[in-house]
Amino acid sequence: MYLTGFADEASQDLNQQIKVTKDLGWKNIESRCVNGINLHNLNEEDFEAVASTLAESGVKINCFGSAIANWASKIDAPFEDTLTQVDRAIPRMQQLGTKLIRIMSYARCDEGQDQQEEERFRRLREVTNRFLDAGLTPVHENCMNYGGMSYQHTLKMLENVPGLKLVFDTGNPVFNIDYSKSEKTYQDPWEFYEATIEHTEYIHLKDARMTGDKCDFKLCGEGDAQISRILKDLKERGYDGGISIEPHLASVFHSSEDEGLDEEASIKIYKDFGEIVMKMLKDINYDWE
Numbered sequence: 001m002y003l004t005g006f007a008d009e010a011s012q013d014l015n016q017q018i019k020v021t022k023d024l025g026w027k028n029i030e031s032r033c034v035n036g037i038n039l040h041n042l043n044e045e046d047f048e049a050v051a052s053t054l055a056e057s058g059v060k061i062n063c064f065g066s067a068i069a070n071w072a073s074k075i076d077a078p079f080e081d082t083l084t085q086v087d088r089a090i091p092r093m094q095q096l097g098t099k100l101i102r103i104m105s106y107a108r109c110d111e112g113q114d115q116q117e118e119e120r121f122r123r124l125r126e127v128t129n130r131f132l133d134a135g136l137t138p139v140h141e142n143c144m145n146y147g148g149m150s151y152q153h154t155l156k157m158l159e160n161v162p163g164l165k166l167v168f169d170t171g172n173p174v175f176n177i178d179y180s181k182s183e184k185t186y187q188d189p190w191e192f193y194e195a196t197i198e199h200t201e202y203i204h205l206k207d208a209r210m211t212g213d214k215c216d217f218k219l220c221g222e223g224d225a226q227i228s229r230i231l232k233d234l235k236e237r238g239y240d241g242g243i244s245i246e247p248h249l250a251s252v253f254h255s256s257e258d259e260g261l262d263e264e265a266s267i268k269i270y271k272d273f274g275e276i277v278m279k280m281l282k283d284i285n286y287d288w289e
Helices: 014-023 044-057 079-096 117-133 151-160 189-199 227-237 263-283
Strands: 002-005 028-031 060-065 100-103 137-141 165-169 200-205 207-211 214-218 242-245
Touching: 002 060, 002 263, 014 028, 014 044, 014 263, 028 242, 044 079, 060 079, 060 242, 079 117, 100 117, 100 200, 117 137, 117 151, 137 200, 151 189, 165 189, 189 200, 189 227, 200 227, 227 263, 242 263
Parallel strands: 002 028, 002 242, 028 060, 060 100, 100 137, 137 165, 165 200, 200 242
Antiparallel strands: 207 214
16 A cells, blocks of 8 residues: 655645655655646646656656546536547656546536436546556546435446546545435445445545535544544555545635645645554554555
């Protein structure tokens, strides 16, 4: 098992992302944004600069935290937009030696509207096949998208998209409504985890607690994401993949209202979260690389 994280929550500067990763004693970054731009959307010159800096540092990108079909992408937007991102990501992943890419299943439609399942599945099959054909593994995150509406939605999606795997985010069920139920209720992280673990290739750690309809993100273990229980189960199962931290305490990438903290505070929060995770793992004798 190895540890990694969305280091852009510490800083948008790649050198600072590398530094905070090394300070934690880790060797990997799950890369989402550099200077506010997703790795697969950087222009060629900027991407080559990123690749060069990483090569010199010895830190690797274990996963592209892509924006492909994410919560900001509508199902009725041109599919060509998605495929452009896919086709740009593939050679960059191959150049960096990155095998995993986080994708989603497009933003959910408003409640009561047709979720256009068949169109989602058609698109995801094409996206998945392009990555698989290139020797890469797409992993779907249970976020504010179709697959994140409930674990039943995720399982139905997997039935219709052969080869697609999952990244399970511990915190997302806490603040996402369970659309499999008629009454309004939030998802149960353990229930979602247990129902989907056999399809899960990768783990995101965040923690949160709902107060009424307000979500407060918490340090690892201080919220309702049942992280301790999940980590113990992962160890018992012999899980040896990646565990990636995504604190959402300094910045929330799907909040238009969030302005984030200053860099010094963001770096401290990121490191604190990572150190708490390492202590939790040590307490259960769960070793990482």
